[in-house]
Amino acid sequence: LTTTMTIVVHPLPTVIPSVITQSFCSGGTTNINLLSNVSGATFSWTATATTITGQSGSVTGSGATSINQTLILNANQVAAGQVTYVIVAEANGCLGAPVTVVVTVNPIPNVIVSPTSLAQTICSGQATNISFSGAINNTVYSWSVVSSVGVSGALNGSGTAINQTLTTTGLSQGTVVYEVTPSLNGCTGTPQRITVTVNPVPEIFGSATHPDLCSGESTFISVSTFNATTVFNWVVEPVGVSGATAGTATGSSILIAQPLTTTGNTRGYVDYIITPLLTGCPGIPITVRVYVDPLPVVSLTDGTICVDGAGVPFQTYVLDSGLNDVNYDFIWTFESGTIPVAIIPGATSATYTATQVGTYTVVATNSITNCVSNIASAVVTATNPATSLTVTQSEYFSDNATLVVTVTGGNGTLLYQLDQGALQESNVFTGVTGGTHDITVVDTQGCTYLTQKVLVIDYPKYFTPNGDGYNDTWNIIGLNQPDAKLYIFDRYGKLLKQLSATTASEGWNGIYNNEKLPSTDYWFTLDYTENGTQKQFKAHFSLKR
Incomplete structure (x- = not known):
């Protein structure tokens, strides 16, 4: 028996995806279209991922021909993730070979x-x-x-x-x-x-230069800007000047007025460094340098002019400002009582010769800086000179010869001088040696000048007749009385010499009868007149060879 059979062999379906790989950002959607070589084929797939959500496998019987899924990376995922799709086609009961599609999901960056x-x-x-x-x-x-x-x-x-x-x-x-x-x-x-x-940064307007000041004058630093809420801060850097202080002020314009004083007698300066500030923003600072010149310093010393008994001046007094004529100009004034007299004509020098009693003032102006000094004043008074002097000597031959000077007239402060010694306030000189002396009397005002020679009566305590020109003879010093009788004796009372007690006498040379007498003590007697009274004085002296 023969049987005929028909066998139909279907081809295996093959999946043909539109993409094999795909990449997009988290939150994007896949776009995978599915085709096959066999008409009418259906598709199924699986989806695998670990750090992504939104993926899923196929639904049975859906008949989907594309995969459209929104894929999102998991929270805090900073690395790219992947979804693996495994797709299979089926037709006529036949399953084709699986095809893999990999979808990369990139993270979205943050900032x-x-x-x-x-x-x-x-x-x-x-x-x-x-x-x-x-x-x-x-x-x-x-x-x-x-x-x-x-x-x-x-x-x-x-x-x-x-x-x-x-x-x-x-x-x-x-x-x-x-x-x-x-x-x-x-x-x-x-x-x-x-x-x-x-x-905005504030801009400061103002000059960096400032006129020079004289000590004691105030600055006049004016700066401005556009905004009224601008704060101006300044610091100071003084050199040889006091009075400058740092500070702050607010406004569209400010004025820094500070009196400045030099700390010495030379020129100084202050740098004011001013910075504007607006809403916390500092502008470019400016530095204003202010030079300060010292004031001339003048001083006068009170003095006197000398007038005679009729009140006529015969000696003037020079008032000295202590400055010079080269760098300074001067104005002198004179007052008599309380009535000011006009400025003294022609008195423009550093000194002025006063010829009247009263109060004088002077003001000096620096010819370069034009700074004006303080007003100095001095009182000039009148002094009358003393007219005469007398000198009273203590008793002749006293162990401490004393001279007392008495002055007549004058109202100055007197000073006394013996020979070329120092001037002293006392009118008494003690321990004066025998012989001729010069007494001089002056006053501190320079009006009085009196002199007188005085003889102090005494005798040498020894003499040395050795021919050297010093103390070679012996005689009474300063007596100069021709009627006085002077006798010299040896120790036994023998008369050796009679002398004249005058300045013309040559004195005794230590020789008797052409013989040099030996070194020893010798005695003398002197009959003389003192203040109209007859007196006799006895003493001894030494001869030394």
């Missing part, structure tokens, strides 16, 4: 901006300091200038930080808004906006 407040305030001319970071390495950050109002210097760019110098274009506050966008592998994260406020 973390520092400062975290997303706002920054800087001063005009300063650079921004905005840095970026993110959770995913190799993220690329780019920014764009969303808006720029009243500011120049803001530009689009990319990198990990915005460091751009921003400058206000006017006198008011300006702003710049940057928008920073992270991107990685074609995935763009959520942009962040940063607002930068740019405060």
Whole structure:
């Protein structure tokens, strides 16, 4: 028996996906279209992944011819994830070989901006300091200038930080808004906006030069700016000057007025360093140097003029300012009582010769700095000179010869001098040696000058007749009385010599009868007149060879 059978052999269906690999950002949707070489084939698949959600296998009997699934990386996942789809075609009861499609899901980068407040305030001319970071390495950050109002210097760019110098274009506050966008592998994260406020820098207007001052005068430093809320701060650096202090003031214009004084007799200066400050932004400071010149210092000393008994001056007094005629100009005035007399004509020198009693004043002006001195004054009084002097001597031959000087007339302060000795206030001289002496009397006002020679009566206690020219003879000193009788005796009372007690006498030379007498003591008697009274004086002296 022969039987005929028909055997149909169907081809195995093959899956032909539209893509073998696919890559997109988290949250994207697969787009895998499925075809087969066998018409009417159906498809099924499995989906495998560990760090992704949204994937799923096929639903039996769905008849889907594409895989469209939204895939999302798990939270905090910074590495790319993959979904593996294994797809099988089925037709006529036949299953084809599985085909694998791998879908890569890339993370979406983020951006973390520092400062975290997303706002920054800087001063005009300063650079921004905005840095970026993110959770995913190799993220690329780019920014764009969303808006720029009243500011120049803001530009689009990319990198990990915005460091751009921003400058206000006017006198008011300006702003710049940057928008920073992270991107990685074609995935763009959520942009962040940063607002930068740019405060204007105040500009100070004022001269750095200042007129020179005389000691005691005040500064006049005026500075200004556009904004009335500007704060001006200043510090001082004085050299040889006192009175300068640091300070602060607010306003569109200020005045620094401080009296300055030199600390010595030379020129000094103060540097005022003034800085404007507006909304925390300092402007460029200016330095104002103020020179301070010292005042001339004049001083006068009271004095006297000498007048005679009729009140007529015969000796003037020179008033000296202590300065010179080269660098200074002078004005002298004179007062008589309380009635001021006009400025003394022609009195423009450093000194003035006073010829009248009264009060004189002088003011000096530095011819270079024009600084004016203090007013110095001096009182000139009248002094009458003493008219005569007498000298009273203590008793002749006293052991301590004393001279007492008596002056007549005058109202000055007297000083007394014996020979060339020092001037003294006392009118008594003690221990005066025998012989001729000069007595001089002056007064401290320079009006009195009296002199007189005085003989002090005494005798030498020894003499040395050796021919050397000193003390070679012996005689009474200073008596000069021709009627006086002077006798010299040896120790036994023998008369050796009779002398004349006058300045013309040659005295005794120690010789008797052409013989040199030996060294020993010898005696003498003297009959003389003192103050109209006859007296006799006896004593002894030594001869030394």
